[in-house]
Amino acid sequence: MDLKLKIREVPDWPIKGVNFKDITTLLQDGETFKYVIDKMIEPFIDKEINKIVVIDARGFLLGSVIAYKLSCGVCLVRKKGKLPHKTVEASYMKEYGPDTVCMHEDTIKQGERVLIVDDLLATGGTLGAAIELVEKLGGIVVGVSLIVDLPFLGGSAKFGRYYLRWLVSYEGE
Helix, strand or coil: HHHHHEEEEECCCCCCCCEEEECCHHHHHHHHHHHHHHHHHHHHHHCCEEEEECCCHHHHHHHHHHHHHCCCCEEEEEECCCCCCCEEEEEEECCEEEEEEEEEEECCCCCCEEECCEEECCCCCEEEEEEEEEEEEECCEEEEEEEECCHHCCHHHHHHHCEEEEEEEECCC
């Protein structure tokens, strides 16, 4: 299945010069959504995953289904101020400026095996912060599962020591 045909590209959004990859068109097609979830899970079926860490917001949609299929829990990574209990935080630079994300401090236990799920990897700031949070809490990052990689922005090159899997790559756009 050619997923690029299912991903809408929105030119000049959120700022001029950015060609936004909109996965909502992929999600709204039931057959394609099932295919994507099955492919995102495939390399991790036998990895004994304890928790799925999902990155706000599209990661929530994907990771919840993946957690259900793998019979494990879901842990949220959200922007600072969005979680109601005690949190740990990590700050980073993203494409459009600085940001901070948080996780509840009791969401991952020491030694738990974690799969991080998100829709897209660009510069790697958010993913790097999510990895930092998981490791601060004593989790072991078993892998990262994504729909889209934008390698020309350098994100995937930063995480060579982690097992990254994506379904679609856009070169030099």
